[in-house]
Amino acid sequence: MADRKLGLKEKYQLMTRGLDWETTYQPMDKVFPFDKYEGIKIKDWSKWEDPFRLTMDAYWKYQSEKERKLYAILDSFSQNNGQLNISDARYMTAIKLWAQGITPLEYYAHRGFCHVGRHFRGAGARVACQMQALDELRHAQTQMHAFSHYNKYFSGLHQAIHMRDRAWYLSIPKSFFEDALTSGPFEFVTSISFAFEYVLTNLLFMPFVSGAAYNGDMATTTFGFSAQSDESRHMTLGLEVVKFVLEQHEDNVPIMQRYIDKWFWRGYRLLALVGTMMDYMLPKKVMSWAEAWGIYWEENGFALFNDLSRYGIRLPKYHEIATKEKLHITHQAWNVFYTACPATGFHAWLPQPYEMDWLSEKYGETFDRFYRPRYELFGEMEKAGKRFYTNRLPFVCQTCQVPDFFTEVDNPMKQAVRHHEWRGMKFNFCSDGCKDIFVNEPEKFCQSYIPPQQIYQGNAGGARTLQEYAAWLHCPMGSDAGDYYSSDDYKNWLKWHGGRDTSPTTAAA
Amino acid sequence: MSMVTIGTYDFPCADRVENYGTDINIYCCWEHHLLIPCPAAYRLSPEITLRDFLEQVFKPDHDHHPQMLQLDYTQLRWTHDSQPWSPDLAKSLRDNGVTHMSYLSFYQPGLDGVNGSGV
Amino acid sequence: MNLHDKVFISFQNNDEARPIIDAIIADNPGAIVSEMPAMIKIDVPKRLVVKRETIEQNIGRAFDLQSIHINLISLSGNIDESEDEFVLAWGKRG
Numbered sequence: 001m002a003d004r005k006l007g008l009k010e011k012y013q014l015m016t017r018g019l020d021w022e023t024t025y026q027p028m029d030k031v032f033p034f035d036k037y038e039g040i041k042i043k044d045w046s047k048w049e050d051p052f053r054l055t056m057d058a059y060w061k062y063q064s065e066k067e068r069k070l071y072a073i074l075d076s077f078s079q080n081n082g083q084l085n086i087s088d089a090r091y092m093t094a095i096k097l098w099a100q101g102i103t104p105l106e107y108y109a110h111r112g113f114c115h116v117g118r119h120f121r122g123a124g125a126r127v128a129c130q131m132q133a134l135d136e137l138r139h140a141q142t143q144m145h146a147f148s149h150y151n152k153y154f155s156g157l158h159q160a161i162h163m164r165d166r167a168w169y170l171s172i173p174k175s176f177f178e179d180a181l182t183s184g185p186f187e188f189v190t191s192i193s194f195a196f197e198y199v200l201t202n203l204l205f206m207p208f209v210s211g212a213a214y215n216g217d218m219a220t221t222t223f224g225f226s227a228q229s230d231e232s233r234h235m236t237l238g239l240e241v242v243k244f245v246l247e248q249h250e251d252n253v254p255i256m257q258r259y260i261d262k263w264f265w266r267g268y269r270l271l272a273l274v275g276t277m278m279d280y281m282l283p284k285k286v287m288s289w290a291e292a293w294g295i296y297w298e299e300n301g302f303a304l305f306n307d308l309s310r311y312g313i314r315l316p317k318y319h320e321i322a323t324k325e326k327l328h329i330t331h332q333a334w335n336v337f338y339t340a341c342p343a344t345g346f347h348a349w350l351p352q353p354y355e356m357d358w359l360s361e362k363y364g365e366t367f368d369r370f371y372r373p374r375y376e377l378f379g380e381m382e383k384a385g386k387r388f389y390t391n392r393l394p395f396v397c398q399t400c401q402v403p404d405f406f407t408e409v410d411n412p413m414k415q416a417v418r419h420h421e422w423r424g425m426k427f428n429f430c431s432d433g434c435k436d437i438f439v440n441e442p443e444k445f446c447q448s449y450i451p452p453q454q455i456y457q458g459n460a461g462g463a464r465t466l467q468e469y470a471a472w473l474h475c476p477m478g479s480d481a482g483d484y485y486s487s488d489d490y491k492n493w494l495k496w497h498g499g500r501d502t503s504p505t506t507a508a509a
Numbered sequence: 510m511s512m513v514t515i516g517t518y519d520f521p522c523a524d525r526v527e528n529y530g531t532d533i534n535i536y537c538c539w540e541h542h543l544l545i546p547c548p549a550a551y552r553l554s555p556e557i558t559l560r561d562f563l564e565q566v567f568k569p570d571h572d573h574h575p576q577m578l579q580l581d582y583t584q585l586r587w588t589h590d591s592q593p594w595s596p597d598l599a600k601s602l603r604d605n606g607v608t609h610m611s612y613l614s615f616y617q618p619g620l621d622g623v624n625g626s627g628v
Numbered sequence: 629m630n631l632h633d634k635v636f637i638s639f640q641n642n643d644e645a646r647p648i649i650d651a652i653i654a655d656n657p658g659a660i661v662s663e664m665p666a667m668i669k670i671d672v673p674k675r676l677v678v679k680r681e682t683i684e685q686n687i688g689r690a691f692d693l694q695s696i697h698i699n700l701i702s703l704s705g706n707i708d709e710s711e712d713e714f715v716l717a718w719g720k721r722g
Binding site: 033034037038039184332335336339340369370373374377378381386388390391392393394395396403404405407412413414415417419423425426427428440441442443444446447448449450452453454456457464 | 511512513514515518519520521522523524525526528529534536538540541543544545546547548549550551552570573575590591608609610611612614621622623624626627628
C-alpha cells in the first residue's frame with residue numbers, strides 16, 4: 001500500500017518529528033541551557049504527545065480562514081457605525097480595561113512562547129510553542145485593530161502602551177506576566193498554558209465575550225471567540241505539558257505542584273478584574289462572576305484536578321478560599337474602581353437601581369448586607385454634590401500588586417492582611433496565598449515594582465499625590481478619568497442618541 | 510526556601526528605606542470602615558507624633574466618612590503588624606516602635622461603620 | 629450527574645457550527661446543551677465524541693474534522709483526534 005493516503009497520526013508524526021538533531025560542535029546542555037535548572041527531569045522527549053495533530057500547513061489554512069472571517073466582520077462593524085449599537089457607553093470601561101490590561105499580555109505571551117519554543121530540547125514541544133507564539137501575536141494585533149475603531153469615538157484607548165508602564169492598576173497584569181517570563185521554561189508553560197489558560201481563561205473568554213455579544217459589541221465578540229479558538233489549542237498544550245512532565249519522573253511532582261499552587265493563586269488574583277467586568281461593566285447581564293466561577297472552576301476545574309489526582313497532583317492550595325471569596329471580590333474591586341477612577345484611564349459609576357437588584361438576586365445577603373449600604377452611602381454623597389474620590393495611595397500587596405481590598409474570608413467586615421520579615425525588612429500581603437509565594441521566592445518578590453511605593457520614591461515623574469500622578473499618566477479627569485456621568489464619553493453618547501440615555505433599565509433587556 | 514536560579518541572583522529590595530530619604534513608608538487601616546476601600550499608604554517622617562498623624566494626615570483624608578466625628582482617640586484599640594499594641598499618641602512614630610513598612614490598624618469598639626454594616 | 633466528571637466543548641452559535649452541534653447532540657446521549665448569547669456549550673459525562681460521518685450526513689458533503697477549529701470556542705478533557713473522530717475524555721492519556 002505504498003500510495004495510500006497518510007492517516008492524520010502518521011502525517012503528523014512525519015511532519016513534526018525528526019526535525020531536531022543531537023548537536024556535535026557544542027554539547028546539548030550548552031545549546032539548551034535553561035531546560036534542566038528548574039530540577040524537572042525529562043527522560044524521553046519523544047513521549048511528548050500533541051493532542052491536536054495540527055501540522056504547519058493545516059495551521060496556516062485554518063488561521064487564514066479565521067482571519068478572513070474576523071476582518072470581514074470588523075470591516076462591517078466599522079462601516080455600519082457599530083459603536084452606536086452597544087448597549088450603553090458605560091460598557092466601554094470593560095473594553096478600555098481589555099485594551100490597557102489584557103492586550104499587552106497577549107504580546108508578552110508571544111515573547112514568552114518565542115523564548116520557550118527556542119529552549120525546550122524536544123521538537124514536539126517546540127512546534128507547539130511556535131504555533132502559540134504566532135497565535136499570541138495575532139491576538140495582540142487583532143485586538144488593537146478592533147479597538148482602533150473604538151478609539152475614534154471614546155476616550156481612554158489612546159495610549160495603551162504608555163499606560164501599561166505607568167498605570168498603577170496595570171501593574172497587576174504586567175507583574176503577573178513578568179514573573180512568568182522570568183521563570184524557567186517549565187514554570188512558564190505551567191503558569192501560562194496550564195494555570196492561566198486551561199484553568200482560568202474560560203472565565204474571561206466564554207462568559208465575558210458572550211456578554212460582549214449580548215451588549216452589541218460585535219468587534220469584541222469576533223476577536224474574542226477567534227482568539228479563544230486558538231486558546232483551545234493552548235489549553236491542550238498546557239494539559240499536555242503537565243501530564244508529560246508528571247509521567248517523566250516522580251521527582252517532578254512536587255515541583256509541578258508548587259508551580260500549580262503559585263500560578264492558580266496568581267491567576268485567580270488577576271481575574272478579580274475580569275469579575276468586575278462581568279458584574280459591573282456589562283449593562284446587560286449574562287452571568288455573574290460567582291456563577292461563572294461555579295461552572296468553570298467548581299465544575300470544570302474540579303473535573304480536571306480529579307483527573308490529575310492519578311499523578312499525585314491535588315487541587316491548588318487555597319482554592320477553597322477563592323471559592324469563598326467569589327461572593328465578595330467583584331464588589332470590593334468595584335469599590336476601588338469607583339473611588340480611585342480619577343487616576344485611571346477609565347470611568348466608573350454607581351450601579352443603577354436595576355443593577356443593584358440584579359446583584360441582590362445573584363449575591364443575596366452578601367450583597368445586601370455588605371455592599372448595598374456602601375453604594376447607598378456613595379449615592380447620598382453624590383446627591384449632596386460630594387461625589388467621593390480617594391485622595392491617598394493604597395496599600396498594595398507585595399506579590400499580586402492588587403490594592404488590598406480583600407477581607408477575611410470568614411469575616412467580611414475585617415480587612416485582610418498578612419506580614420513577613422525577610423533580611424530585616426517588612427513585607428505585607430493581601431492573603432496567605434500571596435505570602436506563601438513571596439516566602440518561596442523572596443529574592444524575586446523583594447524587587448516588586450509597586451506603584452504607590454514608586455510614586456512615593458519619586459519615580460513617577462516626581463508626582464507625590466494622586467492628582468499629580470494622573471497628569472503623568474496622561475489621563476485627565478473628565479476626558480479619560482473620573483466618574484462616567486461627568487465624562488466626555490457620556491456627553492458624546494447622549495449627543496449621538498438625540499439626548500437619550502440608552503442604558504437598559506432591566507438586567508436582561 | 511531559596512529560589513532555583515541559573516546563576517547568582519542577588520538584587521536589592523525595591524522599597525528599601527534608603528529610597529525614602531529620611532522618611533518611612535507606613536500603612537494605616539481603620540477597621541470596620543470599608544467605605545475606605547483599602548488601607549492607605551503614607552510617606553512620613555518617623556518623627557511625626559501619632560496624634561499629629563491622625564489629626565493632620567489621616568482625618569483630612571477621610572473627612573467624608575460620616576463616622577469620622579465620632580472617632581474618640583481614647584477608645585482606640587490598636588494593632589501593629591497585626592499584634593496588639595498600646596502606643597502613646599503623644600510620642601513619635603519612631604518612639605512608638607513604628608518602622609519602615611509597618612502596618613497599623615485601629616478599631617473603636619461600637620463604631621462598626623454606618624448602621625453597623627462595616628462601611 | 630456528577631459535576632466532576634464532565635467534559636465540555638463549546639462553539640460559536642452560527643450556521644457553520646450548527647451541523648457540528650447537531651451531530652454532537654445525536655452522538656452523545658446525556659449531552660446537556662447550554663445556550664448563551666453567541667455561543668453554545670455542550671457538557672457530557674466522562675466522554676464526548678464528535679463524529680465526522682454524522683456531520684457529513686447533516687451537511688451532505690465531505691467534512692474535514694480539523695475544520696472544527698474555525699468555530700470552536702473552548703473545551704475540556706484529554707483529546708484524541710483522528711480523521712473520523714474527535715474525542716474528549718477524562719482518563720489516562722494516550
